[in-house]
Amino acid sequence: MGLRARHEVTQGPMKTEHVIFLIHPCCYEKFGPDAIRRDNLYLFVERERETKQRWLAALAERPANTLLVQLGGPEYLREAAVGYLGEAAVLYPRSPFPENEDLAEYYRRLASEFRAHVSTHSLKFDAGAVTSELWGESFEGCVPGYGGAFAQYLGLRLPPRMRFEMTVYDSRFLYGARRWESIPIQNCDVEAWLFECHDGTGAAIFQSRLRAQWIDRRRVCLRLDDRRHQVCTKLGHTLWPPQPWTKGKPEGVHDYSMALSECTDRWVRSVGAAIDEFREVIRTARVTEAGANGSG
Numbered sequence: 001m002g003l004r005a006r007h008e009v010t011q012g013p014m015k016t017e018h019v020i021f022l023i024h025p026c027c028y029e030k031f032g033p034d035a036i037r038r039d040n041l042y043l044f045v046e047r048e049r050e051t052k053q054r055w056l057a058a059l060a061e062r063p064a065n066t067l068l069v070q071l072g073g074p075e076y077l078r079e080a081a082v083g084y085l086g087e088a089a090v091l092y093p094r095s096p097f098p099e100n101e102d103l104a105e106y107y108r109r110l111a112s113e114f115r116a117h118v119s120t121h122s123l124k125f126d127a128g129a130v131t132s133e134l135w136g137e138s139f140e141g142c143v144p145g146y147g148g149a150f151a152q153y154l155g156l157r158l159p160p161r162m163r164f165e166m167t168v169y170d171s172r173f174l175y176g177a178r179r180w181e182s183i184p185i186q187n188c189d190v191e192a193w194l195f196e197c198h199d200g201t202g203a204a205i206f207q208s209r210l211r212a213q214w215i216d217r218r219r220v221c222l223r224l225d226d227r228r229h230q231v232c233t234k235l236g237h238t239l240w241p242p243q244p245w246t247k248g249k250p251e252g253v254h255d256y257s258m259a260l261s262e263c264t265d266r267w268v269r270s271v272g273a274a275i276d277e278f279r280e281v282i283r284t285a286r287v288t289e290a291g292a293n294g295s296g
Helices: 001-011 032-036 042-061 075-085 102-120 143-156 260-265 273-282
Strands: 018-025 066-072 131-137 161-168 180-183 191-196 203-207 221-224 231-233 236-241 253-258 267-270 286-288
Touching: 018 143, 042 075, 042 161, 066 075, 102 143, 131 143, 131 236, 143 161, 161 191, 180 273, 203 260, 203 273, 221 231, 221 260, 221 273, 236 260, 267 273
Parallel strands: 018 066, 018 131, 131 161
Antiparallel strands: 180 191, 191 203, 203 267, 221 253, 221 286, 231 236, 231 267
8 A cells, every 4th residue: 555545535634743854855957957067066966866766765755754854855746745645744935035145034924834833633732742854955055054944933842853864965075975973062952963084084064953943043163273163164275264274373272163054064074083083173173142142
């Protein structure tokens, strides 16, 4: 019996025990060959193609207590999800983005539409007990940005689980990464993702799990070595240290901090330290409320 059929014979309201947030899928499908060649997007197009197949395969295997929230992306993907999960188990938000670009207002609209869907389909939804996970594009930006927003504005108690293999990233240096892991930061919902890149260097990024990251003013505080560490954008542009280390220049360890709202485009890189040493730097990061002392 197919998953859709299983939904149809279920008696009574569906109890939603798990939510998949699929954020902005299939961004690269709109680009033609000329644009792909001009901007050298081949890597991302291929990653998207492979990841979409994982999305579809996973949806085909999901139990009947899963609700998929697809924020944007092609209608054919939504229709495929409905075929696997049933109409009640798929939400495709259509709330307009505010003309004044007020993110908090947009998050409220999305949360309201989510609750309306739950009510319309008589779903049983317990924000204190439901589990969830994050898929989509991009791993650094929209997925944690909207993932944390949904968690905050829906009042989820359990942090969504980031599924890196279910995302498309923006940072070319992640291509061919040897390994990766998530590192919870103590006493908060923030999670760091640590990668050992193909050349042995390290890369780490910090993500909010229960707060809307783009408006999250908490700060991540670290101790960074100006010879062994760098902070860069996802395009690889160096932000710190302000001057490159050169041979003979004294090596220094400095306090560095950045707002979580900035972290969707800030990577901490390890260019002169073993991955185990770098892991300790990331693991001992602190998260403070806005206004706490820090530099960066």
